[in-house]
Amino acid sequence: MTSLLSVDALRIDAPNDVPGDAASDVRNGTRRTILHDISFDMAAGETVGIVGESGSGKTSLALALMGLLPHGLRATGRVTFEGRDLLTLDDRTRRDLRGRRMAMVFQEPFTALNPRQRVGAQVAEMATAHGQRDGRRARLDAMAMLERVGLAEPEDRAQRYPHQLSGGERQRVLLAMALLLAPVLLIADEPTSALDVTVQAQVLEVLRDCQRERGMALLLVSHDLGVVAGTCHRTIVLHEGRIVENAATREIFTAPRHPQAAALVAAVPRTGPPGTRA
């Protein structure tokens, strides 16, 4: 069985003192090695959660897979996606892959969107940037996508600028941009951490629906096991740059092996309507 994504001994280093705030600034400056020897596979259509605390390296992992690591951070090892080693690709092929085959949704949608462009146009631009010649077609597809991700009153919202939308609406716009070209892998890096719990529930539902509908592989990164529980069949727990557990989500909840995994399980508030509380 060939996997869609195969990570082999991935290691991310900050070789010199990265100036200013680096991705994992904890106590007295930057870490030298952000990720140690990360290896895992993902099959097509699989849903995998990556859970760890701040500083565990999960965001760096997501960025490395997309080829979006900030300057100064170096990735070694092998990341095979659809048979190709992502780490050795040239920039042009990388950019082509990004959006068409793999896409990413970030935690803070505000910084990922262009503040000076209406959001509808930004979504449509995803299509035109990847070869869609027909501008009208791109716009229609964009509108359809905005509706698909559950954006209320899409015609109205599409005409607005990012700062005129709520956090949840912005996140849906980002989702629309990511899903427009039907990628086979979606990486969502803490997509709901900046949102209210009610909006979080809605966005997670959209993610689940789109994933099921398209048979898309989903890599969901979060600090909260609870967020991952309802969406991912398998979960990888990261701690201080290493994988400490890689198992079915259910197994992690019922029989966590590593203390960090146990701590994450314990930290999930078990509440809800009567009958579902632990």
Added chain:
Amino acid sequence: MAARTWNRLLHDRPARVAAAVLAGAALAALLAPLISPFDPALQPDPVALRLVAPSWQHPLGTDPYSRDVLSRMLHGARISLGVAAGAMLLSATLGTALGALAAVVGGWADAVVSGLVDILIAVPRLLIIVALVATFGALSPWWLVVLLGGSGWLTTARIVRAELRDHLHREYVLAARALGATDWRITWQHLLPAVAPQVAVAAALALAAVIPLEAALSFVGLGVQPPLASWGNILLDGADYLTSAWWLVVFPVAAITCTVGAALILADRLRAAIGGERAP
């Protein structure tokens, strides 16, 4: 200034060179009475020693009145740089104080200060000073400091006001208010330290602006009066001999260019150092 900004600056070569140039000029100015080979006003031989090209005796030559140019340049540095530094400090202080007043007190204070800035900024600084001198006669260096400093605070005030208004909504300022801190305390302990780097940039730019202004005024005879030397009036003395006595032009112009350039580079590097640390 925040440790990291300072750190970045210390490791920045252009900034170090610029700072060294300014420090060197300041040192030369301070030590002028000790290191000048001659008395700058001394005219030993107005006939034989006038307009002597640079030589061992007079490394920068002599002027039309046989005064040693090197000594005049050193003493001139005292005046030119002194006036510039004084004006810079005055405009930085005034600008910060008024900008802070407008931002923190708001209301009427903001209306008055902002209105004043908006009106004055349209007024050409040089013209006003020339008009004042024409009315009241030539100015002593002290008056120059007051006039140049008193007219140069506008941009600083705008910058300080904008920065502080933004900072006033930050949660750590709210926390200080919740603790019971007075506006005064908040301004001194939290706001001014936050804006200090930008004020430093504005001050460096002010310095770069005032040095040529003073030189220009002195050059047209409205600034520092002889026998006091300033880089501007050394140029004035040499005005009639531009083609024959190149040393009367080259050295003052070089001095002005170097110090202004150093100030501008410092301002730019400081801005870059701050830029890396701005929090959203």
Added chain:
Amino acid sequence: MSALLSVRDLVVEYPSPCGRVRAVDGLSLEINRGETLALVGESGCGKTSLGRAIVRLVRPTAGEIRFDGTDLLALSGEPLRRMRRRAQVVFQDPKASLDPRMSAGRIIREGIDIHHLATGAEADARVGRLLGEVGLSRSDAGRLPHEFSGGERQRIAIARALAVEPEFLVLDEAVSALDVIVRAQILGLLAALQAERALTYLFIAHDLSVVERIATRVAVMQRGRIVECAPTRQIFDAPAVAYTQSLLAAIPRVPW
């Protein structure tokens, strides 16, 4: 027995491009000494405005706030400053709530200095004790905020609030920006501090699940008003209002 905090018909309005916006719309509530009232609602419901109005960081448009019988809105100057000691606030964003240029020790000391509670060595000793109380070490006093993690910064913010010996603490989404594990630790710290110092809490949150363990009563807020207010168990076991039910339904369900 009168309540420690009593809010009556409070209105907080803000000017906006389309007229005035009512963040708090005629709201009344009471908090008794020693209890933890959780105020839960989504973004924009006005809960932050309410919290800030209570500690007089925002001026209400109308209504009354009484703290231990005293009319808070009628105070100014020195009496207001003295009253501020009794009610403190901890904010949501650990990055923004500490002055990045001040060391942890200086931050915590500020309240002590403002109210002349101690000077010199005695003040430093107090800072040291407070650091210990929130789970940090004395040697952390000289460090700058960026050298601490998010959870540690919140501990410093809590120590800063405790330095003036308050009776009442407004926790404005104080754990929302933290990782789940750290969140649990800070909640534990807050519970311990409450017991040790006999504190009363107003705990503002957008997520009901966060408040289940720490709250005695829960008030659900929607569009500037309280739609339901009941003891914690009742809210979770038998929510009366549809909105509360929807908030409960939004909590991620763990099927195992």
